[in-house]
Structure formats: C-alpha cells, structure tokens
Amino acid sequence: MATPVVSLQERYVASMVLSGAGDALAYNHGHWEFQRDGELIHQEVAERGGLASLDAKDFPVSDDTVMHLATAEAMMEVGKKGKQTLAHLVKHLVKEYIRCMRDMDGRAPGTTLRTLGGLT
Structure with missing residues (x-):
C-alpha cells in the first residue's frame, strides 16, 4: 500500500x-x-x-498560540514579497507582535511582550 x-x-x-x-x-x-x-x-x-x-x-488558546499565529502572519507577509532580508522579517514580526497584543485579555504574556504591546 x-x-x-x-x-x-x-x-x-x-x-x-x-x-x-x-x-x-x-x-x-x-x-x-x-x-x-x-x-x-x-x-x-x-x-x-x-x-x-x-x-x-x-x-x-494561550498567549503562546497568539504569538505563534503572529509569527506565521509575518512570515507569510514576507514570503509574498519574494526574497527579503532578515531586517524585513524582523520589521513584520514587530508589527504583528504589537498587533497581537490586542488579543491578550485573559492570557498572561511575559513582561517583555507586555512592554512591546504597550500594556504596562
């Protein structure tokens, strides 16, 4: 088979x-x-x-999956534009991580992430 x-x-x-x-x-x-x-x-x-x-x-889902999905979104965005540098990926990661901080109610992101998202 x-x-x-x-x-x-x-x-x-x-x-x-x-x-x-x-x-x-x-x-x-x-x-x-x-x-x-x-x-x-x-x-x-x-x-x-x-x-x-x-x-x-x-x-x-926990904050981990919210971040996992944000990472996937950033990678897909960079992938749509063809060959990109690491700097492009980091730029998109930061944008997506900040955006995903809006979906942290009832979750417990670490202090670093809360600062990045302006939640502190």
Whole structure:
C-alpha cells in the first residue's frame, strides 16, 4: 500500500491546527499551563466526562498560540514579497507582535511582550 503524498501546505496547516489545539487543551485558562502532574490532569478530564466530552469553546488558546499565529502572519507577509532580508522579517514580526497584543485579555504574556504591546 502506497503512502499518501501530503503537500507541504497541508502539513503546515495541520501543524498549526494541532499546535493550537494542543496548546488550548494544555493551557486550560492557565490552570494546567505549568501543571507537571499528568495524573491530576487526567483525573480532571475524567471528572468532566472524558476527552470526548470537552467542548473546544471552553479551551481558549494561550498567549503562546497568539504569538505563534503572529509569527506565521509575518512570515507569510514576507514570503509574498519574494526574497527579503532578515531586517524585513524582523520589521513584520514587530508589527504583528504589537498587533497581537490586542488579543491578550485573559492570557498572561511575559513582561517583555507586555512592554512591546504597550500594556504596562
């Protein structure tokens, strides 16, 4: 049986979606973000009726995924314009990082990011 060919674009989309989904589940409004006890997380998921019972709407992504998406936006913008220098990428990264700071309500970006976004 031949292995199906998966395009680079499909792999990219899958990695972004799975990264965001994993982040949202692990973040759990900050309750599990730094939780090192996997058994406790499994117990809480079981108490909620198991993984199949969880509603994605109850699991927003963390500041990490917001930043991940901002990075992807900057890279796509630079990629649309053809060969660019690192300075062009940095310029777009800064623009996107500042823009994404508007989507940090209920999240906990680090002090450096809060300063960059003018949130301090």
